[in-house]
Amino acid sequence: MAEIVPSFALYGAGQRYSLRLVQKMTLKAIERILMIRHILLITFTTDASTEAIEQVREAFLHIPEHIEGVQAVEWGINDSPEDKNAGYTHCVLMTFQDEQARQRYLPHPRHEALKAIFRPLLGNIVVLDYPVLPPNSSVSSAAY
Known part of the structure; x- marks a missing residue:
């Protein structure tokens, strides 16, 4: 099962992402974009x-x-x-x-x-x- 990441980790650069999107993302996917x-x-x-x-x-x-x-x-x-x-x-x-x-x-x-x-x-x-x-x-x- 994919690991769930708190949504605050993706706030930045003037953009905000929905909790639904964040919950679908794995840590590896997030590391690739941050x-x-x-x-x-x-x-x-x-x-x-x-x-x-x-x-x-x-x-x-x-x-x-x-x-x-x-x-x-x-x-x-x-x-x-x-x-x-x-x-x-x-x-x-x-x-x-x-x-x-x-x-x-x-x-x-x-x-x-x-x-x-x-x-x-x-x-x-x-x-x-x-x-x-x-x-x-x-x-x-x-x-x-």
Whole structure:
């Protein structure tokens, strides 16, 4: 029997799908249509140099060139006037084409090389992943 998925998992990109459609879809069908957003909130150690942080930034930004299915990487430095960043100063937002792309990324040698230069500079990190529908997506009976 197909596994039933909560309907909230398919809300996104300005679209909403009926509970009836969601109940007919298997998890594998849903994984084929959902993109994954991967967010890192970062603080660096006080002794991390500007040059070393720049090396980490460049390594992140070049990941899509080397790992299939990593669609985009953004790097940002906090500039919110709200003072609610809880001490986090930098962020990375990655977009994976689908679950398979995320699974390729995690053990990939480029990801391991990135961690090797990143971890010694890392003060603290929060990692959050969530699924989203691709822009302009639609779900049809072919998806399940």
